[in-house]
Amino acid sequence: MRELVYYVAVSLDGYIADPQGRYDAFLGDGDHVEVVVGEYGDALPAHAHAAMGTTPPGTRFDTVVMGWDTLVPALEAGIASPYPYLRQVVASRRKREVADDVTLTDDPVGTVRRLKAEDGDLDLWLCGGGRLAGSLAADIDRLVLKRHPVLLGAGIPLVAGATDGPQPFAPVGSRTFGSGVVVEEYARVRA
Structure with a gap:
């Protein structure tokens, strides 16, 4: 069965964004970026790939799951479909207008369980936010x-x-970079 992977930047004190939802305090460059672009390139938005002259590798994720507030910064920048090469699922308790290639769900738990049960070699990426991660814990x-x-x-x-x-x-596993970023990986312990 496919896995739901919560891949996210986080502060030392456990926050994925500041109170206004900004994440500009996180380092955008440094030696950790090689991992972000290489191993997790599927989790970069299309406009970032275009700016770097790279393409999504298609080796880790085929689906992104995010909350509405995670999508909002892209919408505010005029980007209706930030990950067009992934199946995009946005959780929202309200009906919203989204791009044709974005699926809106008011049942993220049921949706994720259906997606995990599908055949496939690639995983689902939980992009954020914190409340959605809580409901999918x-x-x-x-x-x-x-x-x-x-x-x-x-x-x-x-x-x-x-x-x-x-x-x-x-x-x-854990990898520490000269930038000060530490990439930590944890697997669920099932009884």
């Missing part, structure tokens, strides 16, 4: 955290509102 199979050397003090937590109790994960 029991379905997250793997965490890949790009921990940036910054304290935000407040903001959008990595996981908000999880109600399923403790969620055990085991460390799989």
Whole structure:
């Protein structure tokens, strides 16, 4: 079965964005970028690939799942479909207008469980945000955290509102870069 991978940048104090939803405190360049572009290139938006002259490798993810607030910055920049090479699923409790290649769902748990059960070799990428991660906590199979050397003090937590109790994960690996970014990977521990 395919996995739901929560791959996200996070501060030292556990926030994926500041209180206004901004993430510009995270490092955009440094030696960790090779991993971001290489190993996780499927998780870069199309406009970033265009600017760098790269193409999505199509080796890790075939689907991105995000909350509405995660999509909003792209919409505000005039980008209605940030990941046209992935199946794009946006969770929203309200009916919204989205691009033709974006699927809106008001049942992210059911949607993710159906997508995970499909045949395929590539995983689903949980892009954010914190409330969506909280609602999907029991379905997250793997965490890949790009921990940036910054304290935000407040903001959008990595996981908000999880109600399923403790969620055990085991460390799989950790890589520290000269930039100060640490890429940590954890796999769910299933009973």
